[in-house]
Amino acid sequence: MMSIMNETIKHKLELLPDSPGVYQHKDKNGQIIYVGKAKNLKNRVRSYFHGSHDTKTELLVSEIADTEWIVTGSNIEALLLEINMIQEYKPKFNIMLKDDKSYPFIKITNEKYPRVEITRNVKKDGGHYFGPYPDVGAAQEIKHLIDRIFPFRKCSLHETRVCFYYHIHQCLCPVVNHVDPQVYVEMTQQVTKFLTTDDNEIVDKLQERMQAAAENLEFEQAAEYRDIIKAVGVLRTKQRVRNLDNKDRDIFGYAADKGWMCVQVFFMRQGKLIKRDVNLFPFYNEPEEDFLTYVGQFYKDQQHLLPGEIFIPKDIDIESVSALVNGEAKVFQPSRGEKKQLVLMANKNAQQQLQLKFDLVEKDVIKTKGAIENLGELLGIPTPTRIESFDNSNIMGTSPVSAMVVFVDGKPSKKDYRKYKIKTVEGADDYASMREVITRRYSRAIREGGVLPDLIAMDGGAGQVHAAKAILAELGLDIPVAGMQKDDKHQTSELLFGDPLEVVPMSRSSQEFFLLQRIQDEVHRFAITFHRQLRGKNTFSSKLDGIEGLGPKRKQKILTTFKNMKALGEATVQMVADAGVPYEVAERVKAKLSGAPAKTDEKWEALKDSEPASVQNGSK
Secondary structure, eight states, X not given: OGGGOOHHHHHHHHHOOSSOEEEEEEOTTSOEEEXXXXXXXXXXXXXXXXXXXXXXXXXXXXXXXEEEEEEOSSHHHHHHHHHHHHHHHOOHHHHHHTTTOOOOEEEEOOSSSXXXXXXXXXXXXXXXXXXXXXXXXXXXXXXXXHHHHSOOOOSOOOSSOOOHHHHTTSOOOHHHHTOOTHHHHHHHHHHHHHXXXXXXXXXXXXXXXXXXXXHTTOHHHHHHHHHHHHHHHHHGGGGGTBOSTTOOEEEEEEEEETTEEEEEEEEEETTEEEEEEEEEEEOOSOHHHHHHHXXXXXXXXXXXXXXXXXXXXXXXXXXXXXXXXTXXXXXXXXXXXXXXXXXXXXXXXXXXXXXXXXXXXXXXXXXXXXXXHHHHHHHTSSOOSEEEEEEEEEETTXXXXXXXXXXXXXXXXXGGOEEEEOOSOOSXXXXXXXXXXXXXXXXXHHHHTOOOOSEEEEESSHHHHHHHHHHHHHXXXXXXXXEEEEOTTSSEEEEEETTTTEEOOOOTTSHHHHHHHHHHHHHHHHHHHHHHHHHHHHHHHHTTTTOTTOOHHHHHHHHHHHOSHHHHHHSOHHHHHHTTSOHXXXXXXXXXXXXXXXXXXXXXXXXXXXSOHHHHTTOO
């Protein structure tokens, strides 16, 4: 499976945290195709790219182009966040991999003496349904806790004897003990409150019972209450990702370091944390100031509608945020409880993302540095810190151009890129074009004292290399020249170097080979782009040839104003005239483009009588 990974995934796998959380696999289009949970993100996510898998998982892995994750405070948070995101994004592989099973719910039955059960079928039967839960294990864990706290009916309705659950205080045995059905109504209300809003009241009652049991020397019973309270504490973390009083909120967190800031926004809708927004950007003022600027811009975006409430970190000025949203949302800085934990979770994930960026950059620098060092060793030259590459572009010899790209320390240095119009070569002669461009580039460098490269990498084979070497020898320069040859699929195939030229042995999976691919792809892209631009301008300009009164300067005014034929075709005669040409000439331009004879209107006739002869004759 390792062979399908791109560089981004390889780096990210090395940086995964040993924390619980939720991960999202994305395809090449950035679409989420799978959402999963993990007690340990590092172990779980790495497992997709190592070892063997079943057919469905192999299909999933084959489509993964990127992976992201959200760190949570506990495994339960991860469980609940996972199901929220599955419901929100409906990733195709979650549907495929769950074997067509629906997700489980906890149900309190609609009976005189109700029971608590787990079901996958939601019906309109008057029952109370809670969920859905990520898997049956999560539902069973919560049901077990409810059973320990609330003595709902566990058995069939015996009329003469109590059941086993009665003796362990998990069933009231209502028929034997003649329990009022209203007791179950009240318990149902307590469970609803317990699972959807606030569990403090339940915890207080359990603590009272634990204290009373301890005072009565019923230590086993006190220990049972202690364990239940502990279990409730674990379960209550669910509120960070689900059912926090059913309100719509945006929860902001941020981190700033080394001139970069990461802002995380968690979107909670109807009490469920459903997605997040991550942004990394350089900041130039105090972090708090640029955070406020970000929030102001965030809500100007029409995609981000104001929720009912906004949570922000403690170090941000709350009045400034309120002013930014014009008081249309309530702004809070939670200081305790689960709401505070939400902000802390946003901050923690912002720190994780920022550190991930730094770690990826560091790894990229290390690998790129290693690539150019290895390339120098393979060629037997000093480390080629600066590499310049050339490529030609033309179609049937028309609009011939050449381009140069520069890589410094293994990275593109776009300020040093250069474009060349071929001036001395007629037709499609790549070698002659290359000789012209090499001459122009390096004679100017000698004349002006410019920086020379450590290596010239030609996009081509032996012919291009020999052409470059010949010119460099004439100029008295000793710069190593290599040729990057492509195969029949137009992919980087091999590197030619030496005297005589030989193929340099190089692993296709090496960083230095990957660097050469990037250089060759970049110089080809740059040359093609320049050629298309020039050809488009030439085509545009040629359509304006032969129009009476339209000399080079007036033609240039039109080209500068309208940029392309589509814009000129949609312009009116007056708009063409406003570009800086006489009205009569503007009419001729429009007539030429439409194929109709020019029409001289009354406005032009009036202007003719008052303008100098040079204008009437259409000259400059």
